[in-house]
Each structure stands twice: as structure tokens, then as C-alpha cells.
Amino acid sequence: MSEKQCNCAEVQEEELYPRLEEIIMEHRGKGEDLIMVLHKAQNLFGYLPRKAQEMVAEGLNVSLNEVYGVITFYNFFSTVPQGRNSVKVCLGTACYVRGSQEVLDKAQKELGIKVGGTTEDRRYSLDVVRCIGACGLAPAMLVNEDVYGRVKSPHLMNIIEKYE
């Protein structure tokens, strides 16, 4: 990325809060609607920024900790923004025995993020999946919709760097 980082992502995010406010208004004081509201909020932002969590807690009259507990319990919810490209390493049995852990370790090291994280420039998000039905190609990896088989850790970055 160039030195002058574009901050349009943040600007756009600020513009979404009035819409979150509208969603919350429909459920004001209804703690039992928490998961539904969080779903809608995540659809809006692509993830659940801290400020959105605080607004949901306040609006639904539940404690902030309850909101945080629900978000961290369900895999569906994410507290970090998703990158433009989603890298998913398969840790299913076949891939695992063929060395996908090594691929994953390499990905974490090269991208400088942990599983579930997003690079600072929001270019990549890294996750693991449990079997994508490509066991014959083990170890397998997904970048967005594209499947890569027989991935060896030295070649990993050659694949990933194709995605802007």
C-alpha cells in the first residue's frame, strides 16, 4: 500500500451509524432481540465495531458484557472488519495429515495476523475451514471462491499475492 492510506472505509462506517440507530429504535428496550439486532448490525457494517456494540447494549437495555458474551460465543459474529480477500486454510483430517497446519502457520507468519484476523490494510482476512470436499487435493486452501490444491508453504505467498 502507498504511504497515504485511504481512510474511506472509516468514513463510510461513520455514515452507517444513523442506520444502526434506526434498527435499534425498532427493538428499543427489548433485550430478547439481541441476536437479531446483532445480525442486522453485522450485515450493515460487515463486522461489529466496538461503538456498534455499545449502541446496541444501550439501546436494548442489556449490559455491554452480555452483548460481548454473545458476540464472542457465536462464530458467525466478527469483531474485526473483514478484508477484501478471504483466505481460508482447510484443517480437515485429510488436509491436516498432509501438512495444512504448516501452510496455516506460514500464512499467519507472512500476513502477520492470527486466525480470525484481518491485515491492517484490510487486504486479507485469515480463517480456517473444516473440509471443503477437496480431500483429493490435500492440503487445500480457498481464496475467495477459488480453490487451490496441494499447497506447499513455500508457494503460499505466490498464490495469495495475486489477490489485491
Added chain:
Amino acid sequence: MVKMTINNITVEVPEGTTILWAAKKAGFTIPTLCHHPDLTPGGQCGICVVEIEGIPGLKRACMTPAAEGFKVKTHTQRVMATRRQLVELILSNHDTDCLTCIKNNNCELQKLASTVGINVLDYANASRQRLPIDRSSVSIVRDPNKCILCGRCIEVCGKVQTVNALAVNHRGFDTVITTAFDAGLGNSVCINCGQCVVHCPVGALYEKSATDEVWEAIHDPDKFVLVQEAPAVRVQLGEEFGMATGSLVSGKMHAALRRLGFDAVLETNFTADLTIMEEGTELISRLTSGKNLPLITSCSPGWIKFMETFFHDMIPNMSTAKSPQQMFGALAKTYYAEAKGIDPKNIVSVSVMPCTAKKFECLRPEMNASGYRDVDYVLTTRELGRMMREAGLDIREMPDEPADDLLGDYTGAATIFGATGGVMEAAVRSAYRLVTGKELEDVEIKPVRGLKGIKEAEIDIDGTKVKVAVAHSGGQARALLNKVRDQIAKDGKSEYQFIEVMACPGGCVGGGGQSWGSNIAKRARRGESLYEEDRSLPLRRSHENPSVQALYERFLEKPNSEKAHKLLHTHYYKRSTVDGKILPTK
């Protein structure tokens, strides 16, 4: 009543009784871990399982109600093997360095492992993650490596105190009890009350200790180390040494502190009497002007942070009087230093408190009216117990000694500060005199005593009716204050003129700094002991305290004087419901 058998012994118990209590009646103690008598059973740990004839599977005794004709077996082979396995699984993910654990010898898990007969750890090699210890709070330390996820802390923080600082976050093997955003207790809405600490069965929650610093000060020949002790400490310290719950040890406590090496042994009770003079005078002036009623007490630092966070619209109603601990601190390095000819910079001011929130209070930036940190270190009752054991002192062997002069005298009105309703009762005893010029004949105001959630009374001060209310615990305070808010919004005023709030159930006798294993029954017993001390004292009204009278004559002039305001009164902040930090003023 329902009739059932426990291990073939017939018992009859009232409907709704759990099998756990029914078994107790039959003479069998079923082992438990997550269960606590004051909290709603959650059934997280499963240790209390029993077999019931005709019912498949094992049932948890803590949450299964007794039913007519039940045939319960509490220690079959299957039950005992299950219990052992459950304890082993808990231990497989538990930091078992018991010898260096703060809870060594007081740990419920340690006792349970011995009770159910754990002699090998079959899962000892299971991989365990080491999580960072949360030291972000100035009052409470949280060690997740010791946590067994029983949920007692969450139950008491959320349901009893309605603070919700702690919750179960993340999932599966990563499950951890933390604050929102894992920000740490010091960056959360935690009010430092320490109820999580006294309810924790293991060493996952404990006070941030000040014993090393206090020992260092005591052994520094250039320092003059003085100590004050809160009312509730004297009815609890004995329990640290195996005395009966609620044993009153005021004199022995003074003797022990002197033997530990403190240069002057003084009394928070002295400034409790002083608080009444300041707060009582404030009450009279508010009743006269009719403004900012009800007046709300300000002795409990847990309550203060609770109010600053959740009820900061009530700040104008708060008494501006500092808590007795902080009044003492401000006087120790001014009045006392002057009178004794000691340079205040060489004074180290220590307090012994039943409270973890007092550690937060003494560090509040504004608590430096003397020109120095008014109170340097706060020890909990538990920490004093530990220091005494280190020094080879046993409270039972101490003689009875009085406190030292100037800041050491106290009346019965001061000592009852430690029980819920005590501040209210003490204030009324003196307010009566301040308004009427006459003494209140019967000083005992029974309706404000005891452990009922919210207590109300109407006090007749020579024809003027004053409606008062007392709440103890965050939950009761919230309920009462919501009512007051609604009344003010609707009618422009509340039915109450004076409200006492203590953050902990039972008041200070149930504080977060008291011995491990606190429960409602013990809190009640300690409170009764304070009322007994009150009855035994020759002076029972704060304005009769000769040392308080001398303090006003020689130093402060009169209650609410300019000097009194500078040293003995304070102000409050609005705090965020996200992280508990002070909100910027507009």
C-alpha cells in the same frame, strides 16, 4: 410437606426444598462446588449429583426439588466415580500450584479434591493455556488460570449487584470469565465492591495486596506509621483466627496492631462520629431549604462509583461528606500531625477496611486535601489477618487495649456504621439534637436494622416527619433510586428526605475485604455484634464524642465550616457505562 428417603433414611421437608437440603436434614452432606447458599443454583459443576430411584441419569441435588416418595442415594459407586471424574476434569484445566496460591488452605476446590478422594491426576498432561492475570484494577486481581467457570462471580455481580462487570465470554476451551472487550476490571464498570472476591470458591479473584508496602513502612525508622480500623473489621477479624462468627475484638485488634509495629493505633470510628456531625448538619440544611432532597449518604466507595456510573443525575442529592476513611486521612496529616509535632511528609497513613473499594477510593486523585495522599495504603481484614500470622500474632491471645488519643475515641453511633442502616440510625440520633436541642431518648431505631432489602421508616423529629429509606447491595440501590427518579420526574419531589446506601449486602460487615466464605447468615451475625457493642458503650450519640468536640473547638470551628469543607467534603464525577472512566465535562 413431602416425605422421601435419603439413603433409606426417611425425611420430611417443606415443598420446594432441594435434595441438597433434604439430605442435610438426613445427616448427609452432599459435596458441592458452584453452589452458594445466597445465590440461585446454576448447576454448572455437577459435583452434587445423586441417584433417584426410577429416574434415569444422575440428578443435581442443588437444583432438584424434593418430591413425595423420592428414594435418593447420595453415594453409590456410580455417583462417587462421577464426582471424582468431574473434579479431575476441573483440575486438568486448573493451575494447581496450591502452595503459592492466595487461597491455600481456604480453597473450596482443594477441600473438594480431598473430600471426593482424588489421589491421582489422570488428565495431568492435558494441555492447558496460560492466560494473562488481570491486574488492571487497583482493588481486585483476577487470575483466569485459577478460574473454574462456576459462575458465582457473574451471578453476584449481575444479579445481586446489577453491575454486570463480569460475564462468560468466548466459547469451548477458550471460555473465560472477563469484562466486556476483555478490557480488564480496571477498565470496566466494576465498582470494586469485591463481592465476586468473597463468593469465589478458588483463588481466581482476590484483593490487590498492600501488605508488602505496609511492612516496608513499618520497618522504616524515618516513617511514622499510623493506622485506622473500620467498624466492621472488629466483628470479623476474629473469624480469621477461628473465633465464632461475629466475635467482637475491638480491644484485641488495637493490641495486635500495636504489636505489629504501628506507631499510632487510631480509629475510623472516630471519623464515623465526625461524618455524622458533617452529614447531619448537611441534612438539616437541606431539610430547611427543601433543596436536593432526598439527601443520600456517601460512605460506601462501591456505591459512589455505582452512582457515578449509573445514577449520575443524582449527584446533587449526594452528601458531599467524605467517607470516614478519607476524613481520617485528611485529618491525620493536618490536625494530628500538627498536634503531635510530626512532619506530615513522614506520616504513612494506613487503613484496615472490610472493603476492596476503599483501595480505589484512597487513590482517587481528589483525595489529597492534606496536601499529601490522605490515605496511603488500604489493607483488607484478610490482609491484616495475614500480616498478624506472619508476625506470629493470634487475636485470641491478645489483651484488650484502647486506641490512642486524638483520633481514637468513638461512640456507639460510630460502631453501627458497619451494619446496613447504621449510618442512618447514627445520623438520626444526632440530627434530633441538632434540630430540637434535646436528646433523643430511645436511640435505637429498629425499623432501619436488619437484612431486609429496602427498609423504610418515618422519623418524628419534634413534629417534623422525615421519611427515610435504607438500601444495601447494588441491586437494591438501583431499585430504590429508580423509584426516587420516577417520583421526582412525576411529582417534582420524592417521598423520601434521607437515604442510606451501602454497596454490599448487609453493609460493611458483608464487604469484599472480609474473610473468605461470606454468607448472609454470617453478615447478619456480625451486624448484631456491632449493635451489641453500641449497647455496651457509655456514649451512643456522635455529638457526645469528646474528641470530636475537641477537634471542632481546636481546629475545625464548627460542622460545615470553611475548613471542614476543604478537608472533609468532596465532589463526584460522571462515569461512562462502557469503561467506568470519568466522562469529560461539557
